[in-house]
Amino acid sequence: MLLKIKNGASPMLRLIAEPVAEVTSDIRTLAADMRKTMFRARGIGLAAPQVGRSIRMIVVCETPTKALVLINPEYTPVGELTTAMPGGEGCLSFPGQFVHIKRLTTIDVKAIDENGLPVAFRATGKLAICIQHEVDHLDGKLIVDHVQKRKLNG
Numbered sequence: 001m002l003l004k005i006k007n008g009a010s011p012m013l014r015l016i017a018e019p020v021a022e023v024t025s026d027i028r029t030l031a032a033d034m035r036k037t038m039f040r041a042r043g044i045g046l047a048a049p050q051v052g053r054s055i056r057m058i059v060v061c062e063t064p065t066k067a068l069v070l071i072n073p074e075y076t077p078v079g080e081l082t083t084a085m086p087g088g089e090g091c092l093s094f095p096g097q098f099v100h101i102k103r104l105t106t107i108d109v110k111a112i113d114e115n116g117l118p119v120a121f122r123a124t125g126k127l128a129i130c131i132q133h134e135v136d137h138l139d140g141k142l143i144v145d146h147v148q149k150r151k152l153n154g
Contacts, residue, residue: 018054030057
């Protein structure tokens, strides 16, 4: 089922999402619906709060036809190198807006998959940027916050 993506004005996007206690059939169905919704919207990532569920779950494109489901994702930096998405970073909740945000180029990721199994991997480049963007959503942070911060800091 396709889900409705919340726009940037939705209060849901400012909440800190709750951890997923158990991977249930409801969570697996939501993950499948989020994948379909993300691909239909031509996105490369989608967080559960963007579709009205304040839980710590994201889907991100691993390849143009395959998406990873990451439940309760956490990441740690690998080194200090940063980069911005070429052409700017977009967001399905802010259609048509692109912002240059410096993100870590390499991160180590830990999460649970949609089968309840632990996953751990190193993400680089576009995938690393996407995971950081979606985890921001889980923490109630939006791309506009990065713009405001940059303007305040010069």
